[in-house]
Amino acid sequence: MKNQQFFSPEIIHKAVMVLQTRRIVVLVLVLSIAFTGCSQHSDENVEDVVPKNRVISFSGYDWLVRSSGVDKEGPGPNVFSDSEENVWVDGQGRLHLKIVYKDGIGYCAGVAMHKSFGYNKYVLYSSSRFDLLDANAVAGFFVYNSDVEEIDIEFSKWSVADNENAQFAIQPSSIPTNKHRFDLKMENEKATHFFDWKPQQITFGSFEGHVSDLSSKGYTWVYEGDDIPVDTEERLKINLWLFKGKPPVENKDVEIIIDRVEIL
Template sequence: MQIQKDKMYAMLRKGMFGLFVVLDLFALKACSGPEAPQETPVQQSNRIIEFSGHKWLVRNSNNDKQGPGPNYFLDSEENVWVDDEGRLHLKIIKKEGIWYCSGVTLLRSHGYNKYVMYASSRLDQIDENAVAGFFVYGNDTEEIDIEFSKWSKTENENSQFAVQPSSKVDNKFRFNMESENGLSTHFFDWKPDRIEFASFNGHVDVNLEEPLNHWVYKGADIPPDDEERLKINLWLFKGSSPSNNQEVEIIIDRIEIL
């Protein structure tokens, strides 16, 4: 008799749990109107970190080569971590003869906005085969980039502002950045009719200081506000090894979305 009662209570609890799940799903659906921020679907195995007051998905290519590069990407704490000062570290590391790159993606889309990055490492001195990127990405033709690289050519300038496809005339502005004290600030201000880019020495108030490098894009390839995500990555051009065969690291003090 007691066994039958226990079974009955178990079924009752199960039924009530199912009801609560249905109610929760209904509530979520009711709140997901067009004004609600959308988030990137996350697999259970994905690593999430918190940096600059935001949640970020750490990239993992699951032992497959992926673009850009193509390269292997790893989400381990060896190549992506936030230190005790709250700074983000991205690193290209070598494990068992394989170079692994790194990247993070903001879970929420923030659309048209000013995106500011405060760097605390010498982005102007990273290995000539490495690329550090701060960018908004929807797809390969809806992308806004600030990139630091010599693209495997020692004589190249080390930085660029770009709107994809950057192969088009007037979709890219290249320049040399020199970070005297290892600190620099960079932003792009994305609007429906224009994108303004700027870079500064040191950590500065971007609304008060005069930039060292500045570019305004008004061309036909301004991406629409369509759930693009802010990303930061560190990768190897054409999947080549670092030219000095040493690991590569960048440090980001913080980001702001204004």
């Protein structure tokens, strides 16, 4: 008992405080090293995000260019290419969609808006003779969410030489009252096409020339049926493809030109 030493409460308290302080410092150092290491490791392994689709700017909007790789997809089915041979914007700001036919394959073209604009009036100003379009080709201007949530303006003879060449349609278009076919006759390349999508009604129109008065004389149709799509995540799209994947009638390339698109 002679050699036993006693420490005052004040000395013990100071010793505990020193130990706690040292532990905190050590912990901070360990965490700092750990986080610094993680950060450096993460930076070394970050890769640039490569978009799955080519993106183009046209008419003031971003559009995704469709690509199916080497596979065939609907409609058609067809191979869709995002090559600059198939889809490009020229020096005048006009969009070109082209079916490039080579080695027995028709490489088709399509673009889709980057986001949905819902209920609106969608207007397309074209500079192509849709009335002279290849009989096996289909040019479409439409909003799409699914095969039964779709509003279409389409130009095609559907592989029938003496067929009417245009239609306004609501999907499913197999219902007779969901489709209005007509024979578009043009004197030059310029035309205006629109659909005004509202919850209870869709109004369609096609006119010769680039017109601002969408109530002027032309081809019109009003749909008030049961299959008006609900405003969800539809995207505006433009495409050019081959009906049932058939080659162009003369095995030649097919091209359409769109001057601009407006959403009003």
